[in-house]
Amino acid sequence: MEIGILSTSGGKQLATLTVDPNSTLKELKTQIHRLKSHLYPDRQEFRQEPRGKGLDESKTVAALGLKDKSKLYLKDLGPQIAWKTVFLTEYAGPLFVYAWIYTRPWLFYGEDAASQPMSQVSHIAAICWVFHYSKRILETLFVHRFSHATMPVRNLFRNCAYYWVFAAYVAYHVNHPLYTAPCQIQSYIALGFWTVCELGNFSIHWLLRNLRPPGSKERRIPRPTKDPLTLLFNLVSCPNYTYEVGGWVAFTAMTQCIPAGLFAFAGFYQMVIWAIGKHRSYKKDFKDYPRGRKAIIPFVL
C-alpha cells in the first residue's frame, strides 16, 4: 500500500512510501532517511494531524488504521543531539568551572586572593559541589535509562548557559576571600541534610532504573522498595526532584549564600514544572495511580 508523507509545515508532499500493513513507523523513518539524507530517524516525528501528538514509532501502519493512499504528517524536529552528550556537557561544565574558581584565579579575584585564608565551609562546599556533579555524570553514564534518544541541539546551548553561568555565579561568592561563613552548627546540620538528599536522590534514580526493563520504553508506577529513602514515593510522584531541591536548599543553608539560594530557587521552579507534568502523565496513564500523592512537595504541591 502507498502512504503519502506530508510536511507539518505547509502540508507539502514530501514523499510517497510503499509499505505493508505490518511495517512499523520506525521502518518508515528509515525509508524516508534513504530518500532525504538530512532527515535521520531521530529527527523525524510522525503525526496524524499537522499539530497532533507525535506517534509511537513502534506502532505498525495497520495498528494506526492507515490504508492505501492514507496520509501521514512528518515533523522535522531539527538537528538532534544524543541525551547523553547533552548531560555530559551540561554537568562537566559546572564541575570544572566551580573547581577552577575554587582555586581563586586572578581573573576573578585579583593577584592576592589565592594566598588568603579560606573558611572550612568553602572547602566543604567545593567537595559537595564536585561530588554532586560527578554523581550526575556517573548516573548519566551508568544509571539512567532514557525514553527518548535525542533532543534538539538548540536546547544544548540554552541549558549549558544556565548551568555554567550559575556555577560561576555561586562559585564566585562561596570562594571569595571576603566570604563570611555562618555558624558551624548550622553548616554541619545542613551538610547532614545535604548528604541524606544526595543519597535519597540516588536511591530514586536507582529505583527508576530497575523499574524499566533494559531496552524497553515501558512505564510502570514507581513504588517504595526496601530502601527507606524511597518511602517518599508514598507522598510524591517525583521524589528525585524533591531530594534534589532539598539538597540545594541544604547547600544554601550550609553556605548561607544568597546566590546559592537563587540557584536553588531557579532549579526548584523548573522542577516543579517538570514534576507537575510527570504527575499528570502518571495519573493519565495509570487508572490505579495512588491518590494522595502530590507532584513534588509532600501534602502541598
Place this chain on the structure above:
Amino acid sequence: MSTPKKAPRVLSLPAKAYLVLYNVIQFLGWSFILYKMVDHFTNKGLKVTGLWEQVEIPLLIFQSAAVFEIVHSATGIIPSNVGITFAQVFSRVFLLWPILYYVTETRDQFGFPLLLVAWTVTEVLRYLYYILNLLSAVPAILQWCRYSFFIILYPIGITGELISCYCALPYYSITQEFSVLLPNKWNFTFNFYYYIVLVMLAYIPVFPQLYGHMFLQRKKILGNKKQD
C-alpha cells in the same frame, strides 16, 4: 509598543472610560514634551545643552506613569502580554531614572536627543492610536504611521539608549552606588556597573525580536488593506 492580539476584547464601560482617560492624559503629556522639544530645537538648533531642563518634569512624570500599563496588561483590560509590557516599560524607566536622572553627564550627550525624539514621536502616535481605537475611529493614515514610523524610530531610539547607558558607566564604576559589596552576612553582591553592562548586552537578543515582531504586526495589519 504593546501590540494588540487578534480577537476584539469586550470591555466594560468603566474600564473603557478609564483607559480612554489614561491614554488622553498620556497623549497630552507627551504632546507637551514634543512641543518643548521642538521648541528647543527651533530656538537653539541642534544643541543638546538645555534640552533636558526643558522636558525634565513632564518626561519624569509621564514616562514613569507607564508602569500603569503593566497593571493594565496584568488585569487584562489591555490585550498585551504582561512580560513584553513589563520589559518595555522597564527599559524606559531604567533609562529614565538611574541613567538620565541620576547621572547628570548623560543629559549633555548625543544619545539623549536621539532617544528623546524616538520616545516622544512614538508615544504621541501610540496614545492617540489607542484613544481612537477605543472609540473605534482610527483613521487609516494614523494606522499607517503607527505601524511604519517604528522602522526608523526603533533603531534611533535604541542607539540613543545604548549611548546614554555607556555614558553612565564611569559614574557607577567610581561611586559603586546601588551596589552591594562583600563582606556581608548573606554573601550577596550586586554590582550596578555590571548590571548596566548586562542590560546593554541584553539589547542584542531582545531588539531583533521586538523589531521583527513589529514587522510581523505591520504585515498583518497593513498587509490586509492591500488585499482589498
